Amino acid sequence: MAGRNDHVIADALQALAQAIRNPNRGEVGGAVEYQVHYLGTPHQGLDRFQRNNPPSFSGGYNPDGAQNWIREIEKNFQVMACPEGQKVAFGTYTLVEEVEYWWENTRQCLEAEGQDVTWDVFNRVFLEKYFPEDVRNKK
Structure with missing residues (x-):
């Protein structure tokens, strides 16, 4: 069962890396979509x-x-x-x-x-x- 979530973890890490690279986009692909705080504007x-x-x-x-x-x-x-x-x-x-x-x-x-x-x-x-x-x- 341990290997069954590997793709989810990999997708989440990829989404996090993309969010760090592009903090002003507000949207990332992958398993979890979310918006980030940018320039003090709460999203x-x-x-x-x-x-x-x-x-x-x-x-x-x-x-x-x-x-x-x-x-x-x-x-x-x-x-x-x-x-x-x-x-x-x-x-x-x-x-x-x-x-x-x-x-x-x-x-x-x-x-x-x-x-x-x-x-x-x-x-x-x-x-x-x-x-x-x-x-x-x-x-």
Whole structure:
């Protein structure tokens, strides 16, 4: 299992190196997108998101946990006035274990289909997987 995250670590290091080289761009490619502080202008970033102590979600059969995770992540987005373009990157950054691998595969499939992967799209596919409609209807 140790080698399974090597690509994520490599992507994060590459993104960090690019951010250091280009601090005024505000945007970097790779696994995690964030903006940096430049010339005293506060830009929302991953560090600010993490200071709000967002919960993680590990997957499995846990419909209530999935719904609660979404609710808490969205509260963090609201508090930090997170731009739409960063919600997927920040929210999915907190996914761990099984759900992290599920999302990586699902994201690739959505992009291959030509879909724009917005927070609403993520929300829909996430809830379909981890809080299925039949379970929602029973509640």
